Amino acid sequence: MDALDNILNRVSARTLSNPIPSKDEMETVYKAALRAPDHAWLRTSSFIEVKEDGLDKLSDIFFNFGKTIPNIADEVLEKYKNAPYRAPMIIILVNTFKEHPKVPPIEQKLSTAAAAQNIMLALNAMNYACIWRTGKMAFNKVVQENLNLKDHQEILGYLYVGTEVGNKKKIPNLEIDDFVSYL
Ligand SMILES: Cc1cc2nc3c(=O)[nH]c(=O)nc-3n(C[C@H](O)[C@H](O)[C@H](O)COP(=O)(O)O)c2cc1C
Numbered sequence: 393m394d395a396l397d398n399i400l401n402r403v404s405a406r407t408l409s410n411p412i413p414s415k416d417e418m419e420t421v422y423k424a425a426l427r428a429p430d431h432a433w434l435r436t437s438s439f440i441e442v443k444e445d446g447l448d449k450l451s452d453i454f455f456n457f458g459k460t461i462p463n464i465a466d467e468v469l470e471k472y473k474n475a476p477y478r479a480p481m482i483i484i485l486v487n488t489f490k491e492h493p494k495v496p497p498i499e500q501k502l503s504t505a506a507a508a509q510n511i512m513l514a515l516n517a518m519n520y521a522c523i524w525r526t527g528k529m530a531f532n533k534v535v536q537e538n539l540n541l542k543d544h545q546e547i548l549g550y551l552y553v554g555t556e557v558g559n560k561k562k563i564p565n566l567e568i569d570d571f572v573s574y575l
Contacts, residue, residue, distance in 0.1 A: 393517050398516055400563075403563060405556035406478075406523060408553065408554030408556060409554050409555055412443060412520070413481070413553070422439065428509075429506055432492055436487050436488050436500040436504060437507040438488060439511075442476065447480075450476040453538045454529055454535070457529070475529070483551040485547065486547060486548070487546050508548070526548075530548060530549050
């Protein structure tokens with residue numbers, strides 16, 4: 393796929409199914425992620441790949457988080473429990489804060505966000521699809537602890553990955569002049 397076509401035509405997909413990328417394909421995806429801009433090469437990004445029975449473990453973690461919320465409605469608990477099954481693979485985006493005199497926390501998170509976009513573009517180039525979701529399960533201390541993350545590690549989001557079911561959504565035509573000014 394042409395590099396520009398890949399960027400211009402990427403869309404998020406809500407309904408995802410098998411097939412998922414192979415181990416070799418995922419190695420390329422992670423290489424792409426690690427080519428994101430990274431001030432001082434701090435390497436603050438890492439990824440937890442979840443598939444097969446990992447989805448059951450994540451479902452338990454989401455459910456157990458739900459149970460910590462007083463008076464949570466049964467439907468909401470059910471929604472949390474089912475959330476991981478919206479795709480056959482999930483990549484959890486983790487940022488590990490590293491103390492550095494010139495690189496504040498926000499820059500470190502921006503680098504992980506750039507890594508996420510590289511992942512999405514690499515997947516799109518291989519004809520897979522994904523969507524970045526956050527919701528209650530991102531930036532969530534209980535979920536982070538249950539995934540054995542440390543205090544200085546944070547979940548920035550979840551990339552739900554697979555093959556899109558149905559047609560790609562239409563890409564909106566945006567007026568470039570509404571977004572760009574010149575000095
Ligand atoms: C940081 C971040 C968090 C997001 N969280 C959610 C989310 O929790 N649920 C959701 O439906 N979309 C979420 N989105 C939006 C989708 O990932 C997607 O970008 C949006 O639906 C627009 O589709 P497009 O990427 O095809 O333009 C999030 C996007 C970003 C960048």
